[in-house]
Amino acid sequence: MDFKEKLKTYQELINERLLNYVRKEKCPEEILNHSMEYSLMAGGKRLRPILVLATYQLFREDIEICIPFAVAIEMVHNFSLIHDDLPGIDNDDFRHGKPTNHKKFNEATAILAGDGLLNNAYMVISNSIANATGKDLEKQIKVFKEFSEAVDRMIAGEFVDTEFEGKKISEAYLEYIHKNKTGALLKLCVRMGAILADAPQEDLNRLTAYAEKIGLAFQIKDDILSEEGNEQILGKPVGNDKILEKCTYVSKYGLSGAKEILEKITKEAIEELNIYDKKAEFLIELAKYIKERNK
Amino acid sequence: MDFKEKLKTYQELINERLLNYVRKEKCPEEILNHSMEYSLMAGGKRLRPILVLATYQLFREDIEICIPFAVAIEMVHNFSLIHDDLPGIDNDDFRHGKPTNHKKFNEATAILAGDGLLNNAYMVISNSIANATGKDLEKQIKVFKEFSEAVDRMIAGEFVDTEFEGKKISEAYLEYIHKNKTGALLKLCVRMGAILADAPQEDLNRLTAYAEKIGLAFQIKDDILSEEGNEQILGKPVGNDKILEKCTYVSKYGLSGAKEILEKITKEAIEELNIYDKKAEFLIELAKYIKERNK
Numbered sequence: 001m002d003f004k005e006k007l008k009t010y011q012e013l014i015n016e017r018l019l020n021y022v023r024k025e026k027c028p029e030e031i032l033n034h035s036m037e038y039s040l041m042a043g044g045k046r047l048r049p050i051l052v053l054a055t056y057q058l059f060r061e062d063i064e065i066c067i068p069f070a071v072a073i074e075m076v077h078n079f080s081l082i083h084d085d086l087p088g089i090d091n092d093d094f095r096h097g098k099p100t101n102h103k104k105f106n107e108a109t110a111i112l113a114g115d116g117l118l119n120n121a122y123m124v125i126s127n128s129i130a131n132a133t134g135k136d137l138e139k140q141i142k143v144f145k146e147f148s149e150a151v152d153r154m155i156a157g158e159f160v161d162t163e164f165e166g167k168k169i170s171e172a173y174l175e176y177i178h179k180n181k182t183g184a185l186l187k188l189c190v191r192m193g194a195i196l197a198d199a200p201q202e203d204l205n206r207l208t209a210y211a212e213k214i215g216l217a218f219q220i221k222d223d224i225l226s227e228e229g230n231e232q233i234l235g236k237p238v239g240n241d242k243i244l245e246k247c248t249y250v251s252k253y254g255l256s257g258a259k260e261i262l263e264k265i266t267k268e269a270i271e272e273l274n275i276y277d278k279k280a281e282f283l284i285e286l287a288k289y290i291k292e293r294n295k
Numbered sequence: 296m297d298f299k300e301k302l303k304t305y306q307e308l309i310n311e312r313l314l315n316y317v318r319k320e321k322c323p324e325e326i327l328n329h330s331m332e333y334s335l336m337a338g339g340k341r342l343r344p345i346l347v348l349a350t351y352q353l354f355r356e357d358i359e360i361c362i363p364f365a366v367a368i369e370m371v372h373n374f375s376l377i378h379d380d381l382p383g384i385d386n387d388d389f390r391h392g393k394p395t396n397h398k399k400f401n402e403a404t405a406i407l408a409g410d411g412l413l414n415n416a417y418m419v420i421s422n423s424i425a426n427a428t429g430k431d432l433e434k435q436i437k438v439f440k441e442f443s444e445a446v447d448r449m450i451a452g453e454f455v456d457t458e459f460e461g462k463k464i465s466e467a468y469l470e471y472i473h474k475n476k477t478g479a480l481l482k483l484c485v486r487m488g489a490i491l492a493d494a495p496q497e498d499l500n501r502l503t504a505y506a507e508k509i510g511l512a513f514q515i516k517d518d519i520l521s522e523e524g525n526e527q528i529l530g531k532p533v534g535n536d537k538i539l540e541k542c543t544y545v546s547k548y549g550l551s552g553a554k555e556i557l558e559k560i561t562k563e564a565i566e567e568l569n570i571y572d573k574k575a576e577f578l579i580e581l582a583k584y585i586k587e588r589n590k
């Protein structure tokens with residue numbers, strides 16, 4: 001199976017399984033559930049759950065133990081998008097070419113749908129843990145702890161990003177934002193896959209280094225797309241970072257500077273996987289995909 | 296020790312322990328942490344953590360195992376207050392006589408501080424679970440599952456409450472709101488205390504019935520205070536429910552009707568505890584306190 005096919009297979013699997021885990025208890029009129037499902041199914045790339053599954057499959061085949069965590073991380077990702085898009089934060093009207101949650105529904109619904117998705121992630125995890133035993137239970141508890149800590153870092157990264165909009169910031173702060181806002185969750189995904197697959201410590205270290213590098217690459221590419229991407233393909237306006245005077249790799253190093261760093265960091269990420277040879281083909285292609293994507 | 300003294304002792308214990316559990320990792324300028332701590336320490340009654348501890352102490356003395364869960368539930372409660380107060384939901388300027396989080400800081404900070412507190416609660420729980428073994432671990436996992444489900448119901452209750460503002464609603468919907476928005480968390484607190492104390496199933500059932508009744512009483516009293524409370528003592532404006540045409544026990548049954556139900560339900564709650572005799576004195580007084588409080 002080539003990369004594109006494999007990517008699609010993973011995406012379809014995630015899409016198929018996701019809705020099984022959304023809160024079932026219908027509150028009157030079901031709008032809250034619809035609103036959560038709307039954002040969840042709005043056409044994301046499923047990069048985070050795919051990272052969990054693909055990393056796991058470096059070591060083991062049967063991904064069933066990963067599914068709840070893959071679903072939970074996609075819920076957290078969507079919670080963060082809904083809240084970031086709110087009028088009180090980025091005030092974005094479109095996401096994946098569709099109206100953002102507060103535009104489709106209303107602000108109160110979007111706030112609570114975001115809250116609901118974050119909490120739903122933990123419902124999924126608690127349910128998985130409650131049904132686990134022995135070594136599986138141990139691994140899942142370790143993952144739960146890393147999960148909550150990574151989400152904490154994501155929220156802090158988003159906070160600093162928002163707080164420093166329109167202000168000149170130091171390189172250290174820019175790094176903080178990138179490491180936390182996007183990087184923490186991507187690193188978590190890879191680590192979850194490895195931990196759930198019982199990967200030895202040295203593999204875990206190596207894969208963590210890979211994850212940190214693709215996390216940074218992802219954010220740099222985001223900054224580049226936000227500067228010179230195609231609005232039609234991207235499904236959201238281009239140039240907003242400039243208008244909001246956001247601190248990005250592009251504002252800091254210029255377009256060509258950012259692209260150079262992106263090339264270098266992607267190459268380094270791939271080198272971390274050399275030892276796995278053919279087995280790591282998908283994760284290698286994924287690193288290239290992150291660099292080359294146009295949305 | 297009389298009720299007031301015991302209540303104060305509990306409150307001081309919670310206040311003392313709470314800050315130990317707030318995220319330690321300082322993001323640049325620490326405003327996010329300050330914002331979370333501001334709401335957490337703004338003067339709440341600590342009713343929820345106290346319910347956990349007092350229920351636990353019906354059966355056992357050493358409350359150490361309860362502390363992380365008592366702290367986590369207070370974090371969740373404060374997350375929900377911060378988000379409910381947002382301009383996009385209730386748009387309240389004051390809480391406990393102090394500016395609400397978005398008034399003190401700004402809207403973006405309040406959204407993310409709320410998110411941060413909800414997630415912080417799960418960080419605390421994951422850390423406690425990661426350090427537990429044997430029977431303690433089993434109980435904590437059970438509590439974690441109930442915790443995430445109760446928070447889900449709280450969010451759904453708040454959603455329906457918001458969604459039906461200014462609309463005529465059926466008795467069934469009013470009950471749904473009250474059972475979920477406030478009741479779910481209060482019930483959880485009592486159940487957490489009982490489960491962590493290894494209470495037998497029949498005690499768990501009895502205490503659950505008590506919790507459901509004080510949960511309803513709490514909401515009815517809230518509705519009454521919102522109609523005829525003292526703004527100075529309450530620390531927030533009175534009469535807003537009427538202006539927003541909120542569906543409450545007062546709008547549904549009138550002031551005297553609501554008061555009658557409050558008396559009846561409090562008496563029933565107390566009857567559930569008869570079997571515990573002197574041991575339940577604090578929980579009995581707490582039910583009366585919920586009925587008689589003026590803030």
